[in-house]
Amino acid sequence: MKNIWIVATNTFREAVRDRVLYNLVFFALLMMAAAIVVGQISIGIEQTVIVSLGLAAISLIGLFIAVFIGVGLVSKEMDKRTLYALLAKPVKRWEFLLGKYAGLVMTLTVNTGAMAVGLYAALWSVKQPLVGSDAYVFVAVYLILLKLALIVALAMLFSCFTTPFLAILFTAGVYVAGVFAYDLRTIQALNLSPATVKMVRGISYLLPNFQNFNVTGAVAHARGVPGALVLHVTFYTLVYCALVLTGASAVFSRRNLK
Amino acid sequence: MPGAAIEIENLSKEYPYGFLNLKKKVSLENLSMRVEAGEVFGFLGPNGAGKSTTIKLLMRLIFPTSGTARILGKSIEDVSTHQSIGYLPEQPYFYDYLTAAELLDYFARFHRLTTDDRRERVQRMLKKVGLETAKSIQLRKYSKGMLQRVGMAQAILHEPEVVVLDEPMSGLDPLGRREVRDIILALKREGRTVLFSTHILSDAEMLCDRVGVIVGGKLRGVGTPGEMVGIQTQGMEILFEVPGAAKKFALMDRATRTGERYRVQVSEGQLYEALDELKGAGARILSVAQIKPTLEDFFMDLVEADRAQASAVEVSGK
Amino acid sequence: MTGRIIGGLVLTTVLVVGLAAVWALQKRIDTEQGQLRLEQDDLLMRSGSTVKKLSLEYAPLMGAIYWTRAVQYYGEKHRLQKRGLDLLWPLLDIATTLDPNLVVAYRFGSMFLSDAPPRGAGRPDLAVKLLERGIQANPDDWQLYQDLGNVYYFDAKDYPKAAAAFEEGSRNPRAKIWMKVLAAKIAGQGRSLDTSYFLWQQVHDTTTDELIRENAELHLRLLKVDLDLRALDQFLDEYEKQTGKRAKRMSEIVEAGLLKKIPTDSGGFPYVVGASGKAELNLNSPLLEEKLENPN
Numbered sequence: 001m002k003n004i005w006i007v008a009t010n011t012f013r014e015a016v017r018d019r020v021l022y023n024l025v026f027f028a029l030l031m032m033a034a035a036i037v038v039g040q041i042s043i044g045i046e047q048t049v050i051v052s053l054g055l056a057a058i059s060l061i062g063l064f065i066a067v068f069i070g071v072g073l074v075s076k077e078m079d080k081r082t083l084y085a086l087l088a089k090p091v092k093r094w095e096f097l098l099g100k101y102a103g104l105v106m107t108l109t110v111n112t113g114a115m116a117v118g119l120y121a122a123l124w125s126v127k128q129p130l131v132g133s134d135a136y137v138f139v140a141v142y143l144i145l146l147k148l149a150l151i152v153a154l155a156m157l158f159s160c161f162t163t164p165f166l167a168i169l170f171t172a173g174v175y176v177a178g179v180f181a182y183d184l185r186t187i188q189a190l191n192l193s194p195a196t197v198k199m200v201r202g203i204s205y206l207l208p209n210f211q212n213f214n215v216t217g218a219v220a221h222a223r224g225v226p227g228a229l230v231l232h233v234t235f236y237t238l239v240y241c242a243l244v245l246t247g248a249s250a251v252f253s254r255r256n257l258k
Numbered sequence: 259m260p261g262a263a264i265e266i267e268n269l270s271k272e273y274p275y276g277f278l279n280l281k282k283k284v285s286l287e288n289l290s291m292r293v294e295a296g297e298v299f300g301f302l303g304p305n306g307a308g309k310s311t312t313i314k315l316l317m318r319l320i321f322p323t324s325g326t327a328r329i330l331g332k333s334i335e336d337v338s339t340h341q342s343i344g345y346l347p348e349q350p351y352f353y354d355y356l357t358a359a360e361l362l363d364y365f366a367r368f369h370r371l372t373t374d375d376r377r378e379r380v381q382r383m384l385k386k387v388g389l390e391t392a393k394s395i396q397l398r399k400y401s402k403g404m405l406q407r408v409g410m411a412q413a414i415l416h417e418p419e420v421v422v423l424d425e426p427m428s429g430l431d432p433l434g435r436r437e438v439r440d441i442i443l444a445l446k447r448e449g450r451t452v453l454f455s456t457h458i459l460s461d462a463e464m465l466c467d468r469v470g471v472i473v474g475g476k477l478r479g480v481g482t483p484g485e486m487v488g489i490q491t492q493g494m495e496i497l498f499e500v501p502g503a504a505k506k507f508a509l510m511d512r513a514t515r516t517g518e519r520y521r522v523q524v525s526e527g528q529l530y531e532a533l534d535e536l537k538g539a540g541a542r543i544l545s546v547a548q549i550k551p552t553l554e555d556f557f558m559d560l561v562e563a564d565r566a567q568a569s570a571v572e573v574s575g576k
Numbered sequence: 577m578t579g580r581i582i583g584g585l586v587l588t589t590v591l592v593v594g595l596a597a598v599w600a601l602q603k604r605i606d607t608e609q610g611q612l613r614l615e616q617d618d619l620l621m622r623s624g625s626t627v628k629k630l631s632l633e634y635a636p637l638m639g640a641i642y643w644t645r646a647v648q649y650y651g652e653k654h655r656l657q658k659r660g661l662d663l664l665w666p667l668l669d670i671a672t673t674l675d676p677n678l679v680v681a682y683r684f685g686s687m688f689l690s691d692a693p694p695r696g697a698g699r700p701d702l703a704v705k706l707l708e709r710g711i712q713a714n715p716d717d718w719q720l721y722q723d724l725g726n727v728y729y730f731d732a733k734d735y736p737k738a739a740a741a742f743e744e745g746s747r748n749p750r751a752k753i754w755m756k757v758l759a760a761k762i763a764g765q766g767r768s769l770d771t772s773y774f775l776w777q778q779v780h781d782t783t784t785d786e787l788i789r790e791n792a793e794l795h796l797r798l799l800k801v802d803l804d805l806r807a808l809d810q811f812l813d814e815y816e817k818q819t820g821k822r823a824k825r826m827s828e829i830v831e832a833g834l835l836k837k838i839p840t841d842s843g844g845f846p847y848v849v850g851a852s853g854k855a856e857l858n859l860n861s862p863l864l865e866e867k868l869e870n871p872n
Contacts, residue, residue, distance in 0.1 A: 006367045010353075017355045081351050085412060088317050088345035089368040092337050182606070183641055186648045205599050212605045218612050229608040236601040243594040250587055256320040 011103020070155030269325035354398030624673030639675030682710030721745025808855035
C-alpha cells in the first residue's frame with residue numbers, strides 16, 4: 001500500500017513540473033473568458049452559455065490529459081527504461097501501476113478543481129447573487145472527474161499491451177463507443193435480426209457508458225442533480241475502474257520489458 | 259545451500275519472432291551457475307551473448323521460458339528479496355525532471371528507511387560518487403558519466419548484500435572506470451557479493467575472484483581468471499637488437515623484425531640455448547618475458563569456435 | 577502451474593462479478609438519467625444544415641443517431657406522459673437533413689407529428705412538410721404517399737388533398753390496389769368510419785415498428801367501438817320500429833331475437849344502452865377512458 005503512495009506522489013510531482021499541463025489549464029481559463037464574452041451577447045441565457053461552454057472546456061481538456069498522459073504513464077517509462085531501476089526495488093508491478101494511476105488522478109483532481117473554481121468565478125461575474133443551486137456546477141465537475149478517472153484507467157490498460165499510438169487510438173475508440181452506448185441500447189433496428197439486436201443491447205450495457213457522467217443540461221439551467229444518481233455513478237466508476245485496473249495489472253505483471 | 263548468494267538453474271529464454279511468432283530466437287540456453295557470497299563475479303561475453311538477458315531475468319524485468327533462480331536463498335519471484343539487492347541497469351536513464359538528490363531520496367523510500375537515515379545516506383552516497391556539487395541539478399542536464407554515477411549510487415544506497423551491475427564501465431572515461439573499480443573493491447571489502455557484466459577483459463582480470471564466460475547464449479566456462487586460461491605459460495619471448503649488418507643467424511630468421519629490433523618466441527627449455535646463440539651473434543638483449551595467455555586469447559578462441567560452428571550449421575542446413 | 581490456473585480462475589470470477597455489478601448499476605443510472613433528461617429539453621444546434629456541415633462524411637451516420645434520439649425522445653415523453661413533444665420536429669428535421677433517404681424517419685415522424693396529443697405533437701402541417709421532403713428524396717417510395725394521405729385524412733381533415741395523395745401514390749406500379757379505390761372513395765364521400773378503419777388496418781398490418789403498431793391498435797380499438805355502436809344503434813332502431821318503444825337494456829334486444837347474445841367490446845365488457853337511447857360503452861370498460869383521452 002505504501003509503495004502505491006510513494007509512486008503516486010512522485011507521479012504528481014512529475015505532472016506539476018510538466019509545463020504542458022499549465023498550458024492546457026491556461027487554455028481552459030481562456031475558454032471561460034470567451035464564454036463570458038459570448039454570454040454577454042446572448043442576453044437572458046448568460047448562465048446557460050457560460051456553464052455549458054465551461055463544462056465542455058473542462059471535459060475536453062481533461063479528456064486530452066487523461067488520454068495522452070494516461071497512455072504515456074506506463075509506455076514512457078518502458079520506452080525510456082526509467083522503469084528498470086525502479087522495478088529492481090522491493091516494489092510489485094501492480095503497486096507501480098496503481099501508483100501511477102493514483103498520481104494522474106490526483107493531478108486531474110487538482111486541475112479540474114482549479115478550472116471549476118474558474119468557472120464558478122466566471123458565473124459570478126455575470127450573475128449576482130449566486131444561489132445555492134449554482135453550486136451544482138461543482139457536482140457536474142465531480143462527475144466529469146469520475147469520467148476522466150475511468151478514461152485514465154482505460155488508457156493505462158491499452159498502453160500495457162500495445163504501442164502508445166495504438167493505445168491512444170483504442171482509448172479514443174472506446175470513448176466514442178461509450179458515448180453512444182445509450183443510443184445503441186435503444187437502437188431502432190432496421191435490417192438486423194432480433195438476435196443481433198439483443199447482442200448489441202447486451203454489449204451496450206457493458207461498454208463504459210459515458211453519458212452517465214453528463215449532467216450539463218440540468219446544471220446549465222440551474223436544475224438540481226439527484227443525489228442517488230451521483231451515488232450510483234460513483235459506484236459505477238469504482239467498479240469499472242477496479243475491473244480495468246485489475247486487467248491492466250494482470251497484463252503488466254507478465255510483460256517482458258525490452 | 260549455504261554460501262551461495264546467487265543460484266541459477268537451467269535458466270532459458272526464448273524470444274518468438276517472425277510470421278505468427280513461429281520462429282524462436284534462443285537468447286539463453288540452460289544456464290546453470292553459482293555466485294558465492296562475498297565474491298566478485300565477472301560475467302563476460304561479447305555483445306548479444308546473453309549477459310544482459312541473464313541479469314534482466316534475475317531482476318524480474320523479463321521472465322524465463324524455463325528454469326529457476328534464487329538470490330540469497332529466496333526465489334527471484336519474491337519481490338521482497340529486492341530489499342537486499344542493488345541493481346545498476348545498462349546505460350541507465352532516470353527521471354530527467356528530478357535532481358540527483360530527489361531521485362536517490364525517491365528510490366530510498368522504497369526501502370523503508372527512517373527520514374533521517376534516508377537523508378544521511380543520500381548525502382553520503384552523493385559524496386561517494388562525487389556528485390555532491392551537482393546534486394540539485396535536474397538529471398536532464400547530466401552527462402552520461404554522471405548518470406552512471408547516479409546509477410551506482412542508487413544501487414548501493416540501501417547497503418545491499420548483493421550488487422548486480424550491468425556493464426558498469428560502459429561510457430566512462432578512464433578516471434570514471436577507475437572510480438567504479440574502487441567502488442567494487444570497496445564493496446568486496448565490506449563483504450558484499452558483486453556480480454557485474456562486462457566485455458572489457460582487463461577489468462575482469464583485475465577485479466574478479468571468478469569469471470563466467472558466456473557466448474551465444476551458452477555458458478562456456480566458469481572459474482578463476484587463471485583457471486580459465488590455464489596456468490601453463492606458453493614460453494618465453496626475447497626482445498633483442500642486432501647492430502649493423504651482422505651476419506644472419508637462425509634465430510634471426512624466426513624472429514619478427516621492427517627496424518633494428520627483433521622479437522622471438524622460444525619454449526622454456528630452449529631459453530638458455532637461445533640466449534647463448536644471441537650472445538654469440540653479438541646481439542644486444544633488451545628483455546626476456548614470460549608469455550602468459552590472457553583472458554583475451556581464451557575469449558577470442560571461444561568466439562571463433564562459436565562462429566565456426568554457426569557457419570557450419572548454416573552450411574549443413576540444420 | 578496450479579498457481580497460474582487458480583490465478584486465472586480468480587481473475588475470471590472477478591471479471592464476471594464486476595460486469596454483473598456494472599450491468600445492475602447501469603440499469604439504475606439509465607432510469608435516473610432518463611428522468612434528468614426529461615427535465616432538460618436541450619438541443620443546442622437546431623440547424624440541420626449546420627449539423628450536416630459539421631458531420632463531414634459521416635452525415636448518414638449522424639442522421640441515424642439523431643433518428644435514434646428522436647425515437648428515444650418520443651418513447652420517454654410518451655411513456656412518462658409529460659408535457660409536449662416540442663423537440664420531435666427539430667430532431668426529425670435534422671435527422672432527415674443529414675440523411676434524406678432515412679425513410680423510416682419520415683414514416684415514424686409523420687405519424688407522431690400529426691397525431692393529436694397526447695399521442696403525438698398535433699402538428700399535421702409539420703408532418704406534411706416532413707413527408708414532402710421525404711417524397712422528393714425518395715420518389716419511388718409509394719408508402720410515403722400513403723402516409724401523406726393518412727395525415728391529410730385523419731389530422732388535417734383535408735379530404736381532397738388526401739384523395740390526391742392516395743391517387744398519386746397509386747400510380748406507382750408497386751402500390752397496393754386499394755390506394756386507387758380509396759382515392760376515389762374519399763374524393764366522393766370524404767370521411768367515413770369504414771375508410772378510417774381500413775386505413776388504420778393497413779398501417780397496422782404493414783408496419784414493422786412497434787410504436788407505430790401500438791398506435792394503430794389504439795386507433796383501431798376506438799374505431800371498432802364506433803363501428804360497433806353504429807351497428808348497435810341500427811339494432812336499437814329496428815327494435816324501436818318493431819316494438820314501438822326504445823329499449824332500456826341490451827338484454828331486451830337479445831330477448832327480441834335480434835341479437836344472439838349481449839355484444840361486448842374488445843375488452844369483454846358488454847355494451848349498454850345509454851340514457852339517450854343510443855348504444856354506449858360500459859362504464860367499467862377501460863375503453864371509455866381511452867376514448868375520453870383521445871377524442872378524435
